[in-house]
Amino acid sequence: MTRRRLSTVVATVSAGLVLLISSASFAADKPSPTISISLEPSSRPEVADVLAARLTDPDGKPVSEAPVEFWIRSDLLGERYAILGESPTDSSGVARLPFISHKDRYDVRATFDGDETWGAAEVVAPIEFSSARVVEYEATDPTQLGPLRFVMPRLMGIVLGMIWAALLGLAFFTLRSFKRLRPGGAQD
Amino acid sequence: MVALSDRSGELARAALAPASRSGRLSRAIVAMLGVLVLGGIAAYGYQLVNGLGVTGLNDDVFWGLYEVDIVTLIGFSYGGALVSAILRLTGASWRGPITRIAEATALTTLVVGAVFPIIHLGHPERVWRVATALQINSPITWDMLAIITYLIATVILFGLPVVADMGRLRGEPGLPGWKQRLFARGSFGWVGAEEQQRVLNRSLTALAIVIIPLAVMVHTVLAYAFSLTSRPGWHSTIFGPYFVVAAIYSGVAVVIIVSAAYRRAYHLEHWIPERAVINLGYLMAALGVLYGYLLFTEVTTEGYVGGEASEKLLYALLLDRWSLLFWVFVVGGLVVPLTIIAFKRTRTTTGVTVAACLVAGALLLKRFLMFVPPLTQPLISGDIGAYTPSWVELMVTVAAIAAIPLLLIALFKVIPVLSVTEIEEIAVSRGEAI
Numbered sequence: 001m002t003r004r005r006l007s008t009v010v011a012t013v014s015a016g017l018v019l020l021i022s023s024a025s026f027a028a029d030k031p032s033p034t035i036s037i038s039l040e041p042s043s044r045p046e047v048a049d050v051l052a053a054r055l056t057d058p059d060g061k062p063v064s065e066a067p068v069e070f071w072i073r074s075d076l077l078g079e080r081y082a083i084l085g086e087s088p089t090d091s092s093g094v095a096r097l098p099f100i101s102h103k104d105r106y107d108v109r110a111t112f113d114g115d116e117t118w119g120a121a122e123v124v125a126p127i128e129f130s131s132a133r134v135v136e137y138e139a140t141d142p143t144q145l146g147p148l149r150f151v152m153p154r155l156m157g158i159v160l161g162m163i164w165a166a167l168l169g170l171a172f173f174t175l176r177s178f179k180r181l182r183p184g185g186a187q188d
Numbered sequence: 189m190v191a192l193s194d195r196s197g198e199l200a201r202a203a204l205a206p207a208s209r210s211g212r213l214s215r216a217i218v219a220m221l222g223v224l225v226l227g228g229i230a231a232y233g234y235q236l237v238n239g240l241g242v243t244g245l246n247d248d249v250f251w252g253l254y255e256v257d258i259v260t261l262i263g264f265s266y267g268g269a270l271v272s273a274i275l276r277l278t279g280a281s282w283r284g285p286i287t288r289i290a291e292a293t294a295l296t297t298l299v300v301g302a303v304f305p306i307i308h309l310g311h312p313e314r315v316w317r318v319a320t321a322l323q324i325n326s327p328i329t330w331d332m333l334a335i336i337t338y339l340i341a342t343v344i345l346f347g348l349p350v351v352a353d354m355g356r357l358r359g360e361p362g363l364p365g366w367k368q369r370l371f372a373r374g375s376f377g378w379v380g381a382e383e384q385q386r387v388l389n390r391s392l393t394a395l396a397i398v399i400i401p402l403a404v405m406v407h408t409v410l411a412y413a414f415s416l417t418s419r420p421g422w423h424s425t426i427f428g429p430y431f432v433v434a435a436i437y438s439g440v441a442v443v444i445i446v447s448a449a450y451r452r453a454y455h456l457e458h459w460i461p462e463r464a465v466i467n468l469g470y471l472m473a474a475l476g477v478l479y480g481y482l483l484f485t486e487v488t489t490e491g492y493v494g495g496e497a498s499e500k501l502l503y504a505l506l507l508d509r510w511s512l513l514f515w516v517f518v519v520g521g522l523v524v525p526l527t528i529i530a531f532k533r534t535r536t537t538t539g540v541t542v543a544a545c546l547v548a549g550a551l552l553l554k555r556f557l558m559f560v561p562p563l564t565q566p567l568i569s570g571d572i573g574a575y576t577p578s579w580v581e582l583m584v585t586v587a588a589i590a591a592i593p594l595l596l597i598a599l600f601k602v603i604p605v606l607s608v609t610e611i612e613e614i615a616v617s618r619g620e621a622i
Contacts (some may be wrong), residue, residue, distance in 0.1 A: 153324040153325055164340065166398070167337075167340050171348070174391040178376040182384065183381055
């Protein structure tokens with residue numbers, strides 16, 4: 001009875017392992033397409049430049065209907081890639097994402113996570129933008145309270161500094177007075 | 189005169205009793221509190237190694253028990269300092285035995301509470317980034333600065349009378365050598381001269397005047413971290429006063445608990461009379477009524493207008509998902525304590541202390557209800573969020589609560605538990621025997 005149970009367990013585990021290894025090798029067998037990234041500058045000032053990622057199979061043929069994610073390298077809250085958006089490739093294997101640049105150079109990353117036919121692919125490339133196309137970031141202030149936003153924290157800082165000085169001064173002069181006012185003065 | 193001198197000696201011995209006496213029970217209590225604190229430190233170590241993922245925090249509920257602890261503990265502190273300041277300014281003659289305990293409670297709860305923003309950060313070294321990447325328009329920055337300011341004021345409010353007491357008690361017979369040297373150095377030449385007393389009183393009065401608006405400011409700025417967001421349940425003009433009143437209410441409760449504990453443990457019944465505890469109970473009851481009024485105003489204002497998000501939140505709070513906790517708070521934190529204090533039969537030291545324990549616990553629960561349910565309400569996704577504190581958060585919280593009495597015990601091992609100079613000065617000014 002025990003031997004039968006043991007053989008059942010061994011058989012189940014072996015079958016599981018075979019399944020796992022075969023599925024892993026199947027996944028590893030999937031070919032990865034090649035991905036490249038470029039900039040398609042806009043000729044019209046009111047239309048944004050476009051980031052284009054091209055996905056081709058090992059024979060150089062376009063891979064269509066594949067979702068591609070676009071990222072830029074960011075140092076906000078630590079160095080990392082921040083996602084810009086996702087776009088599917090068209091019949092020519094190109095996924096496009098309009099992008100307004102706020103500086104003249106970005107490290108852009110394009111990723112394809114893979115599907116039933118293709119393995120995953122990724123590329124990182126520096127993309128240069130024409131300085132004429134760079135839009136300088138300007139903070140918007142819908143409430144028109146910009147001057148107050150500038151003045152208030154600084155004013156509060158000054159008041160706080162005065163409070164700190166008053167508190168520490170109070171402690172210092174009180175303790176000094178204790179010494180000065182004791183009978184016999186502060187000789188020792 | 190001989191009688192007065194005898195009574196002064198008794199007062200000095202009573203004030204130094206926690207430093208000189210430690211029975212088996214007190215050692216057992218210290219050991220138990222120490223184990224709880226060590227458990228909390230170990231849990232925090234586990235969090236440091238494995239990240240904030242070991243807490244119950246998630247994308248929806250990103251502020252949980254740690255934030256509850258920050259606001260609750262700083263609230264406790266605020267109440268302690270305000271009790272001392274208000275009683276000093278109003279010249280309440282029964283304040284003498286209470287002020288030292290109130291100020292020490294304010295200091296210890298503030299020190300423990302101020303650790304929680306660092307625990308909540310996940311990576312403690314990120315504290316440095318608050319200074320190096322300072323955002324002066326952020327409420328969090330001002331929160332930190334307000335707490336530091338309040339800490340400075342509390343240390344001075346606590347420290348100046350201690351300096352006077354060190355001068356007063358440095359020659360006390362039976363004082364160990366190291367303590368005599370410490371008291372001599374820490375007394376800054378205090379001998380109780382009339383001029384010194386006058387300077388001390390003037391400084392403490394000035395400090396009491398400063399610390400009241402300062403404490404209001406601290407808790408209002410703490411409320412800004414919530415009310416300056418557009419989240420239903422948080423974005424409310426009542427949040428500032430709501431925080432302030434909750435802080436004093438719970439703070440007075442903690443002062444009552446600590447006073448009653450020391451009164452009982454060291455037989456200080458003569459020096460901390462029942463009248464003082466009951467008077468604090470009256471103060472707590474008045475604040476309880478005020479807090480109940482603010483709660484009523486909040487619920488009525490939000491509920492009457494009935495914006496979609498506010499209505500869902502109120503429904504969850506009053507009648508649905510959070511209603512059990514909410515009504516436990518209303519009964520345990522308002523109805524029962526006020527009833528205990530309302531009736532003469534239950535208005536005793538024990539009764540007031542029980543009421544104070546209920547208030548302190550209920551206000552911790554109320555902070556949970558103020559922060560977590562609004563975060564579970566969806567702003568974009570439509571999915572209701574969930575949050576259950578993990579064992580790590582619970583252990584750290586229990587450790588923080590245990591650290592308060594442990595720090596108080598350590599503090600009163602060194603400094604007198606009663607403000608000897610103040611008690612004597614009040615007695616002299618009233619022409620009474622001590």
